[in-house]
Amino acid sequence: MSAKYDELASITVCMGSSCFARGNGDNLEVIEQYLAENNVRARVELTGSRCEGLCAEGPNLIVNGRPFQKVDRGMLLDLLREVCPTTESTYE
Numbered sequence: 576m577s578a579k580y581d582e583l584a585s586i587t588v589c590m591g592s593s594c595f596a597r598g599n600g601d602n603l604e605v606i607e608q609y610l611a612e613n614n615v616r617a618r619v620e621l622t623g624s625r626c627e628g629l630c631a632e633g634p635n636l637i638v639n640g641r642p643f644q645k646v647d648r649g650m651l652l653d654l655l656r657e658v659c660p661t662t663e664s665t666y667e
């Protein structure tokens with residue numbers, strides 16, 4: 576419960592057409608909903624990017640500099656809990 580929140584988490588969502596169609600449209604909604612419901616929006620730098628040339632592996636995200644491919648809702652929620660933990664992680 577004594578997590579440190581000194582540093583902003585960084586999440587970059589590929590918003591190229593392939594990644595968007597493969598799931599990043601929904602993933603972006605999951606991220607925004609998680610941040611809003613847990614009142615942690617100020618702790619995350621959320622940005623979008625254009626096609627990163629890895630369309631076949633999408634949907635792609637970069638979290639704190641680490642690339643993630645084929646990101647689905649379950650993986651995304653695990654990542655959010657890791658980089659932006661809350662005291663009440665009831666979001667499912």
Ligand code: FES
Pocket residue numbers: 589590591592593594595625626627628629630631633635
């Ligand atoms: S659209 Fe995301 S890598 Fe191409």
